[in-house]
Amino acid sequence: MAWQALDRTKPVFDKDAPPVLSEALRAKIRSFFPRYETQRAALLPALHVVQDALGHVSHKAMAEIAEVLEIPPSAVLDTLSFYTHYWDHERGSKVVVACRSLSCQLVGAEKVLDACKAELGIDEHGTTEDGKYSLVTEECLAACDHGPCLLINEKLHKCVTPEEVARILKDPKNAEIDPPRSNLFDGPAAAAPAPAIEAVGKTSDIQEMRES
Numbered sequence: 586m587a588w589q590a591l592d593r594t595k596p597v598f599d600k601d602a603p604p605v606l607s608e609a610l611r612a613k614i615r616s617f618f619p620r621y622e623t624q625r626a627a628l629l630p631a632l633h634v635v636q637d638a639l640g641h642v643s644h645k646a647m648a649e650i651a652e653v654l655e656i657p658p659s660a661v662l663d664t665l666s667f668y669t670h671y672w673d674h675e676r677g678s679k680v681v682v683a684c685r686s687l688s689c690q691l692v693g694a695e696k697v698l699d700a701c702k703a704e705l706g707i708d709e710h711g712t713t714e715d716g717k718y719s720l721v722t723e724e725c726l727a728a729c730d731h732g733p734c735l736l737i738n739e740k741l742h743k744c745v746t747p748e749e750v751a752r753i754l755k756d757p758k759n760a761e762i763d764p765p766r767s768n769l770f771d772g773p774a775a776a777a778p779a780p781a782i783e784a785v786g787k788t789s790d791i792q793e794m795r796e797s
């Protein structure tokens with residue numbers, strides 16, 4: 586990516602424009618506070634719920650998140666710009682993420698990425714003219730034994746071949762986010778009950794083994 590000269594003397598958003606965060610979104614962000622020792626620690630889930638609701642996190646949204654968390658807006662920008670999964674500008678309704686890490690590279694990830702570019706007619710970080718698809722690459726998608734991997738709107742596609750790319754991209758189900766990330770941050774009442782996990786060993790067993 587080429588160097589960009591930014592004019593910091595000009596405001597990056599209109600401070601007098603109406604707020605972009607609804608009261609419901611602000612309440613959702615505040616609902617995270619009891620989970621953490623500091624309000625600042627709720628920043629990552631806050632970014633997820635705002636991105637899921639608005640599609641991306643604009644500079645104005647960042648300033649409003651900062652206001653709710655009572656932290657400087659620069660802290661929100663710092664965090665957001667560190668993670669590739671957050672967007673500060675508009676993105677397509679379907680985000681195609683191609684894995685660029687070693688295990689996938691060894692089994693043909695580059696050809697799968699080329700097929701995505703050819704099928705969508707865009708380059709990496711691009712968005713199709715109709716606003717339907719954006720294409721990015723990211724590090725390991727955590728399915729290294731089933732590469733090459735593609736993630737489309739949070740749905741993982743494993744062992745993808747270049748020949749399959751066109752079919753996968755045309756699947757109408759790609760429009761569904763599976764599951765929305767903000768759902769991962771729902772409170773205990775909304776979450777399904779966790780299955781009971783059978784204990785496989787007790788501290789006393791280990792103690793007995795050591796003593797025997």
Ligand code: FES
Pocket residue numbers: 684685686687688689690724725726727728729730732734
């Ligand atoms: S290297 Fe591609 S999923 Fe891990």
